[in-house]
Amino acid sequence: xxxxxxxxxxxxxxxxxxxxxxxxxxxxxxxxxxxxxxxxxxxxxxxxxxxxxxxxxxxxxxxxxxxxxxxxxxxxxxxxxxxxxxxxxxxxxxxxxxxxxxxxxxxxxxxxxxxxxxxxxxxxxxxxxxxxxxxxxxxxxxxxxxxxxxxxxxxxxxxxxxxxxxxxxxxxxxxxxxxxxxxxxxxxxxxxxxxxxxxxxxxxxxxxxxxxxxxxxxxxxxxxxxxxxxxxxxxxxxxxxxxxxxxxxxxxxxxxxxxxxxxxxxxxxxxxxxxxxxxxxxxxxxxxxxxxxxxxxxxxxxxxxxxxxxxxxxxxxxxxxxxxxxxxxxxxxxxxxxxxxxxxxxxxxxxxxxxxxxxxxxxxxxxxxxxxxxxxxxxxxxxxxxxxxxxxxxxxxxxxxxxxxxxxxxxxxxxxxxxxxxxxxxxxxxxxxxxxxxxxxxxxxxxxxxxxxxxxxxxxxxxxxxxxxxxxxxxxxxxxxxxxxxxxxxxxxxxxxxxxxxxxxxxxxxxxxxxxxxxxxxxxxxxxxxxxxxxxxxxxxxxxxxxxxxxxxxxxxxxxxxxxxxxxxxxxxxxxxxxxxxxxxxxxxxxxxxxxxxxxxxxxxxxxxxxxxxxxxxxxxxxxxxxxxxxxxxxxxxxxxxxxxxxxxxxxxxx
Numbered sequence: 001x002x003x004x005x006x007x008x009x010x011x012x013x014x015x016x017x018x019x020x021x022x023x024x025x026x027x028x029x030x031x032x033x034x035x036x037x038x039x040x041x042x043x044x045x046x047x048x049x050x051x052x053x054x055x056x057x058x059x060x061x062x063x064x065x066x067x068x069x070x071x072x073x074x075x076x077x078x079x080x081x082x083x084x085x086x087x088x089x090x091x092x093x094x095x096x097x098x099x100x101x102x103x104x105x106x107x108x109x110x111x112x113x114x115x116x117x118x119x120x121x122x123x124x125x126x127x128x129x130x131x132x133x134x135x136x137x138x139x140x141x142x143x144x145x146x147x148x149x150x151x152x153x154x155x156x157x158x159x160x161x162x163x164x165x166x167x168x169x170x171x172x173x174x175x176x177x178x179x180x181x182x183x184x185x186x187x188x189x190x191x192x193x194x195x196x197x198x199x200x201x202x203x204x205x206x207x208x209x210x211x212x213x214x215x216x217x218x219x220x221x222x223x224x225x226x227x228x229x230x231x232x233x234x235x236x237x238x239x240x241x242x243x244x245x246x247x248x249x250x251x252x253x254x255x256x257x258x259x260x261x262x263x264x265x266x267x268x269x270x271x272x273x274x275x276x277x278x279x280x281x282x283x284x285x286x287x288x289x290x291x292x293x294x295x296x297x298x299x300x301x302x303x304x305x306x307x308x309x310x311x312x313x314x315x316x317x318x319x320x321x322x323x324x325x326x327x328x329x330x331x332x333x334x335x336x337x338x339x340x341x342x343x344x345x346x347x348x349x350x351x352x353x354x355x356x357x358x359x360x361x362x363x364x365x366x367x368x369x370x371x372x373x374x375x376x377x378x379x380x381x382x383x384x385x386x387x388x389x390x391x392x393x394x395x396x397x398x399x400x401x402x403x404x405x406x407x408x409x410x411x412x413x414x415x416x417x418x419x420x421x422x423x424x425x426x427x428x429x430x431x432x433x434x435x436x437x438x439x440x441x442x443x444x445x446x447x448x449x450x451x452x453x454x455x456x457x458x459x460x461x462x463x464x465x466x467x468x469x470x471x472x473x474x475x476x477x478x479x480x481x482x483x484x485x486x487x488x489x490x491x492x493x494x495x496x497x498x499x500x501x502x503x504x505x506x507x508x509x510x511x512x513x514x515x516x517x518x519x520x521x522x523x524x525x526x527x528x529x530x531x532x533x534x535x536x537x538x539x540x541x542x543x544x545x546x547x548x549x550x551x552x553x554x555x556x557x558x559x560x561x562x563x564x565x566x567x568x569x570x571x572x573x574x575x576x577x578x579x580x581x582x583x584x585x586x587x588x589x590x591x592x593x594x595x596x597x598x599x600x601x602x603x604x605x606x607x608x609x610x611x612x613x614x615x616x617x618x619x620x621x622x623x624x625x626x627x628x629x630x631x632x633x634x635x636x637x638x639x640x641x642x643x644x645x646x647x648x649x650x651x652x653x654x655x
Contacts, residue, residue: 569581
């Protein structure tokens with residue numbers, strides 16, 4: 001039987017799956033061969049398109065002599081995600097290795113649109129480069145007094161939790177699973193990595209609520225994961241310890257995992273933040289992170305589950321006067337010595353940079369330092385430090401740079417076993433708060449499927465599906481360079497962290513300069529930047545393999561965009577561009593504001609080509625982005641003018 005297609009509630013944006021995207025399917029004759037729940041989902045999608053637009057669909061076999069425009073078939077029984085797609089003699093055929101592959105093959109045809117049914121198309125094989133493509137939701141069940149419902153969430157409340165419980169009406173959760181499957185995402189963690197007491201109970205007496213969410217996501221091939229607290233045996237089990245080598249603790253976790261799998265047979269596994277920013281972990285017992293991860297891996301192993309152990313571990317009580325301690329060094333120092341000690345079903349989840357999702361930072365050296373450990377690359381779609389979904393900031397080019405970076409001769413996209421992003425979705429009518437922030441979620445899914453894909457081509461897909469072809473040129477103009485525009489009017493040359501403390505929105509040049517968080521720029525009257533060289537600084541540059549260690553070691557060879565991350569230099573230091581550091585700061589901040597003004601005008605010109613509600617929301621947010629960009633420009637430029645005493649050579653206003 002076809003499975004009904006979940007549609008967003010009235011007033012909720014269809015994002016990249018508007019009904020019109022399925023018109024090419026709905027005006028043709030389709031044959032579907034295969035069995036199982038995911039094949040039922042495919043059948044439901046095609047049947048809905050046909051009911052809307054007038055085509056027809058048969059299951060397994062149609063009337064004799066029937067010719068088909070589209071054949072969707074499962075050829076294997078292994079449950080794989082790969083498929084082939086081609087067109088010959090007037091028939092487009094998708095052949096999948098398993099039901100999940102058929103689902104992805106269907107959405108591949110939707111992306112192609114009418115092109116899928118034109119001419120001849122040689123069979124091409126499509127297979128995800130990464131088996132796990134996951135979103136971490138930092139959602140709290142109970143509204144947290146400081147972080148609210150969604151920690152670092154900028155799109156309303158949680159999709160999963162309301163009034164302290166799992167949502168009773170799960171239609172929108174099902175619609176969300178459909179959106180994720182359409183861009184290639186196959187896993188979701190449904191609660192915050194900072195697990196508070198209420199959320200801790202999801203592992204035990206409230207696992208039924210997690211099961212209801214898993215049921216809603218399963219028809220679109222989404223496996224559900226759960227963030228857990230390392231101290232669960234104490235918080236929930238009444239034990240006096242959480243020591244990972246204590247047999248009572250190990251037995252408690254084994255029993256807890258067994259109960260989870262009784263409720264959710266295809267449960268994906270645990271996500272753990274331990275010994276990080278005050279969260280409990282194995283350090284309290286003199287144990288290593290490998291000890292902690294392997295204990296949980298052992299509990300999950302009988303069921304095929306995975307533990308995602310986050311490598312975001314550093315000293316968050318640093319003395320700002322101590323220049324020998326360097327937060328950037330921490331992940332490598334904690335984890336590189338443990339290479340080869342993690343269980344096969346333990347995945348070390350590493351942030352893409354050594355600090356914390358800044359608009360510009362180098363790729364983490366840890367990603368090239370653990371060849372015997374399974375690694376997940378963690379990105380942040382939610383734009384905590386890149387405009388918080390109030391600014392247009394398409395992150396596809398940034399992520400592509402990370403995935404193509406070769407720390408030791410092999411691209412990061414090939415080193416990683418999984419790609420994970422902190423979700424940017426909430427219960428906002430546009431899913432992501434800013435309608436154009438949907439591009440980040442879509443781009444993440446497509447890059448997780450194919451890390452070496454051209455991000456510009458992915459943006460083409462998203463625009464075509466979401467908006468049609470009419471406003472394409474204008475949308476490209478608004479989005480293509482938006483990450484670099486944001487970088488221009490915020491923190492220059494990789495220096496990072498010039499944000500308001502706590503909420504991280506808007507400029508505060510010295511906001512974190514004398515804090516314990518290790519996020520410093522060390523600007524003084526003579527220069528700015530952090531000396532991370534081996535010769536005279538913290539030694540961080542030496543964590544990289546050649547040629548990167550040598551490249552970053554000297555300000556003469558360090559790339560301009562990372563200069564202040566690796567070096568403290570005078571304001572008169574001449575960049576490879578030929579400008580001095582101080583003039584670069586002035587110029588880019590004025591340029592960034594001008595580019596926002598131009599993008600705002602381009603968006604205004606699209607009023608007749610874009611849905612009015614979408615257009616109005618983006619237009620409103622552009623006003624806030626422009627206000628904020630001007631504030632960034634004036635505060636950053638004035639700060640450095642006062643520090644350096646060097647005027648802008650072009651005579652523009654500084655304060």
